Amino acid sequence: MNDLDQRIIDLIIDITEEPEIGDYRDDDLFEEEVLDSLGAIELLVSIKEEFGVSIAPTELERSEMNTVNKIIARVQERL
Numbered sequence: 001m002n003d004l005d006q007r008i009i010d011l012i013i014d015i016t017e018e019p020e021i022g023d024y025r026d027d028d029l030f031e032e033e034v035l036d037s038l039g040a041i042e043l044l045v046s047i048k049e050e051f052g053v054s055i056a057p058t059e060l061e062r063s064e065m066n067t068v069n070k071i072i073a074r075v076q077e078r079l
Contacts, residue, residue, distance in 0.1 A: 001022075007050065011050060012035075012068060015039050016029070016034045016039065021068060025067060026067050029066055053079060055074060
């Protein structure tokens with residue numbers, strides 16, 4: 001895991017309060033009820049503040065950002 005991955009995982013942990021989230025990088029965060037729509041918005045704001053990457057909530061389908069690995073990929077695409 002590289003530094004960028006860990007920084008994104010740390011943001012997700014801060015929002016979800018699930019310290020083991022990095023161990024389940026392909027689990028659907030919404031289906032597992034770890035993240036809801038409000039948490040997703042909070043995460044997008046945190047990503048913008050931390051990385052300067054702006055992702056509008058309407059820009060992606062939920063299925064495009066529903067796992068830790070997909071969130072990491074979306075941020076990497078925009079850096």
